[in-house]
Amino acid sequence: MGTLSGNLQRPVIAASAVCIASISSDFRDKFWPNKSSDTCSSLEQANSFSLPNSLNEPKSSWVSKISVSKLSNLSFVTRIRIPVPDINNLIPVSRSSSVSSFLYSSLTSSHALINAYQSAELVKAAKPASYTYDVSSTPSEVLYRWHLPDPKSIDVTGSSDCSSVKSRTVVVLLxxxxAKQKHLNRYAEWYTSRGYHAITFTFPMSKILSYQVGGKAEQDIQLLVNHLADWLEEDGKNLVFHTFSNTGWLTYGVILEKLQRSDSSLMGRIRGCIVDSAPVAAPDPQVWASGFSAAFLKKNSVATKGVTSEQSATIKEGNKTTVEAKPELTETALLVILKKFFEVVLNIPTVNRRLSDVLGLLTSQQPSCPQLYIYSSADRVIPAGSVESFIDGQRRNGREVRACNFISTPHVDHFRNDPKLYSSQLTQFLDYCVLTCCTSS
Known part of the structure; x- marks a missing residue:
């Protein structure tokens, strides 16, 4: 994989330089938002304060000296009331390298601090719904974001058992x-409007292109795993995973691997897994080429196109040959190049071995929780046959599996194209795997 990273290093660095230049031009807009900005609630503003004005006193840089591991420990935070820095009122950046270093460390620590602090405060707050969580974008893309339950969805009197179960469940959206944070917001809002917590996790494309086994990408996943482990420290708290496409599916596999290594008992706290537009059980260059082509071309890709009602009826009859859409010449050329590229990359020993380990875990060592697979016969990235084959294998392994074929919807676009069916599938699944205890009582 080192060869891959080296080949991609120069274009990635060039792209980074362009990004830095564009970021510097609107730096003030990023960190000095207008007073009318709604990214923070009035309660958050009341609990926050500005960083010190003087940079000449090393002791004032208290945020950069706090241990992130301690801050992410929720039991530690719940015992000590920690003031939350207001990262929307940061000090200006000068050309001094020491100032830049201070600002960077402060941002990083502040992000971890707010994450842990608000998660902990949610547990003991009389009205937890009054907290909202939304950290303004930093120069580097937000890795993950914690979304709190909608105030209207929470029974603050405590008379509803189901409300309590929901407020102690986090749905992790991979x-x-x-995908960017804004793309996952609609899914997060669906869950939070029903009383659940939600975490949205995304990878910038650059991190995937420059992937190295055990490198920065997997270290980022470890940060999320540490946060989830902290959340699960208290009895009665649970997780549900909702993965999208092969990228989300593989990320889920790495998370399971790290949870098993840190504390295998945490696997029993996973109540369900929803798999949207995946999986393919083996590294397939064609699938990877189609996925990257769709990511590069976005709406110009044939993968984003659905099928007509007449074509949908044809699919239901089992005849798929008449609904195969042909990509444009540009996409066809890109698919050929990407397929050749991944035929090489996926056979690099270290990469192939890492993928095999993760896919092997997902095939035979998933948690014993129920699984829901959402897919479509019209998906031009992940073949429906691959999903159905994997489902059959899981059932043979004794797993409890539900599945819904949306027939005519494009790759990872089932919710937008058929929100009613999508919502009903999620609701039924969550009622079964998360809320069984409270609905039966």
Whole structure:
């Protein structure tokens, strides 16, 4: 994989330089938002304060000296009331390298601090719904974001058992290739409007292109795993995973691997897994080429196109040959190049071995929780046959599996194209795997 990273290093560095230049031009807009900005609630503003004005006193840089591991320990935070820095009122950046270093460390620590602090405060707050969580974008893309339950969805009197179960469940949304936080917001809002917590996790494309086994990408996943482990420290708290495409599916596999290594008992706290537009059980260059082509071309890709009602009826009859859409010449050329590229990359020993380990775990060592697979016969990235084959294998292994074929919807676009069916599938699944205890009582 080192060869791959080296070949991609120069274009990635060039792209980074362009990004830095564009970021510097609107730096003030990023960190000095207008007073009318709604990214923070009035309660958050009341609990926050500005960083010190003087940079000449090393002791004032208290945020950069706090241990992130301690801050992410929720039991530690719940015992000590820690003031939350207001990262929307940061000090200006000078050309001094020491100032830049201070600002960077402060941002990083502040992000971890707010994450842990608000998660802990949610547990003991009389009205937890009054907290909102939304950290303004930093120069580097937000890795993951914690979304709190909608105030209207929470029974603050405590008379509803189901409300309590929901407020102690986090749904972890793992994005598809090229997904950004804004793309996952609609899914997070669906869960939070029903009383659940939600975490949206995305990978910038650059991190995937420069992937190295055990490198920065997997270290980022470890940060999320540490946060989830902290959340699960208290009895009665649970997780549900919702993965998108092969990227989200593989991320889920790495998370399971790390949870098993840190504390295998945490696997029993996973109540369900929803798999949207995946999986393919083996590294397939064609699938990877189609996924990257769709991510690069976005709406110009044939993968984003659905089928007509007449074609949908044809699919239901089992005849798929008449609904095969042909990509444009540009996409066809890109697919050929990407397929050749991944035929090489996926056979690099270290990469192949890492993928085999993760896919092997997902095939034979998933948690014993129920699984829901959402897919489509019209998906031009992940073949429906691959999903159905994997489902059959899981059932043979004794797993409890539900599945819904949306027939005519494009790759990872089932919710937008058929929100009613999508919502009903999620609701039924969550009622079964998360809320069984409270609905039966």
């Amino acid at each position: 994005g598809w290739l090229g």
